[in-house]
Amino acid sequence: MAKSNDASHLSPDRRASKRQKLSINFFTRVRNLITSHVSFTNTVSKHSATDIVDDSIATDDTAAAETMAAAAAAEVSTPSLAPEIWAHVCDFLPYQSLLQTAVVSREMLVDVMPRVTMLHIDKSCQLHAGVTHRYGDVQDIYIYSLIEFEDDLESYDCHLDDDTLTRALPFLCNFSSCLERVFLGGRRPSNGQVEGYKTDRFSVEDDMKMNNFIDLFSGAFRAGALPNNVWIAGLSCSKETRMHINTCKVCRNACKSFPLSSVVDFEDIHVIKKRYRFRAKLFDDDIFGLNVCLKRTEIEEIILGRPGGKELLQSKARFMTLLGRGVRHVVITDDDEVLYVVKYDDAVLGQINGFIKHSSMDVTMFPPDEVTEAIRRSFAADERDPLPPPREQCYLAESSFNALKELGLPIEETDFLNEDELRYGYKNSYFSCDWRFY
Incomplete structure (x- = not known):
């Protein structure tokens, strides 16, 4: 691949800076933050950070503008708020905004990111392990890209995202030391309603994918790739009917492999459907854990056979x-x-x-x-x-x-x-x- 002679994208030590890859729009927002909300201190430049950002936005050369804006962000020191406070704010940011916040300054990257405890994933491409080492205390991960909806509140036309199915588990395994709760599902674009997997809204092909996805989690728990106390929500066995003798290997493997603290909260999908059969037009947002096709007595029978199961029950x-x-x-x-x-x-x-x-x-x-x-x-x-x-x-x-x-x-x-x-x-x-x- 040919190398460019243009060095405008390089930092003073001739290494490419991530700050210089951001758009002008982001630094416009940084400028507004500087002038309106938080007090920053410029320790290097004789000009204010906002002046440099304004100059970079006014220039006709986009590449130069991005470089100047990046330099302005690099020269801005840590906000006056304590890192712990910034981390609480970042806990509620969309993942894309969280990544952009991390490059405002080195202090934000080094002092704030390791304190972030919640991640909100909206796109499958954000499930990338390249930046996970920056987060040292992530306890909750919400993945909203597993289910894709039509932009219609009443529509049941939804499907599973194949890219999320492929990326999610390897991404989660990077947080094995601190992860406590994971939600996998989708968010309706029309009203922001968060939903887990519901068997009557998906194709037969998606049902098979969901069962394979649950099996992957069972294997991850057995292999020790996920913490033995993490709580997984939003998934459901796709089996519609219950036989006299239930031989569903997916649900039985889950009951034998998932953490006991999660298995005791597994719900029978047939009981759930009966509970909400008179509320067909309402969305069920009560998401406690994995929904299985086993009866409660069958779930508890498996729990009793696991070490510590009787004591837990x-x-x-x-x-x-x-x-x-x-x-x-x-x-x-x-x-x-x-x-x-x-x-x-x-x-x-x-x-x-x-x-x-x-x-x-x-x-x-x-x-x-x-x-x-x-x-x-x-x-x-x-x-x-x-x-x-x-x-x-x-x-x-x-x-x-x-x-x-x-x-x-x-x-x-x-x-x-x-x-x-x-x-x-x-x-x-x-x-x-x-x-x-x-």
Whole structure:
């Protein structure tokens, strides 16, 4: 390949600088950041960084303009904010913006990037291992390029992206020392709705690809290429029907290979479909883990055969997790107020009852505040949501409260009633709550 004699793209030590490969538009945004939001200190140039950027944008020579803009960025020292604060900001940036932020200055690259804990991938080309060594503490990775949608809210025309299927797992294996949570799915361009894989919306070919993809993750866990505590969400077995004797190797391999802490949260896709059969036009954004075609009894049978499985199924932590598995419903009032009502379906109540029967622990002796807080976790959207909504927006269905109380849980109704339902600290018998309790 012929070498160019033009050295305008080289840094003073004649090495190509990544800063000089960025577009003018990005440095325009850097200039605005400098002048409007954050105080930077220029330690080299006699001219301000914004002057240099303005001069570079005004020139007719694009290559020279990029070089001058890059030099301006190189001369700008670290922002006055602490690296920890910048890292929190970067946690919520799209991946492309994160990469651009990394080249604003050496301090941003060296001091901020290693503190970033979340990555948001929008394109398959961003799944590249070349820069992963810059991130030392990434715990959450959200990959939104696995599913591609038509730009229509009501459209079910979606498909899997082959490039993401190929790149995702090798990319994730580069974070084996710190990774805790991974979401793989897509984001609808019309409204930003995040969705995992739903079997009734894809072709038979995509169903086969999904099962192969799950098998790859099972192999990665068995080989130790992924941490033994990482939580994978958004994937689902594509099997539509359940045979009398289930021989699905994909789901059985997953139950034997994925971390136990994840397997206990695997959900039966047939139960999920039954749960939401009356909500066909609503999107299910409750994404707790891998959806399999096995019954709950089959999942737990495999767990019991794994080291530490019995102890996990009968642990207090597992019981508290079950209490946070109520089904959340969103209610929009006539005043456009958003309220959340949680109801426990028969499947979850059955799991809670099974724990109480087979565990040696006396759940009636659990601290009431811990039990109440565990139930309140049901008001959160899912595991991606660190905190539930404000209490005044949350209501526990009366039928579910009574069912939990009958199981012997140390809970009081007043702990779940809001101000509009209380009178002098007690339930207001003159206030009807029937409209929200069913």
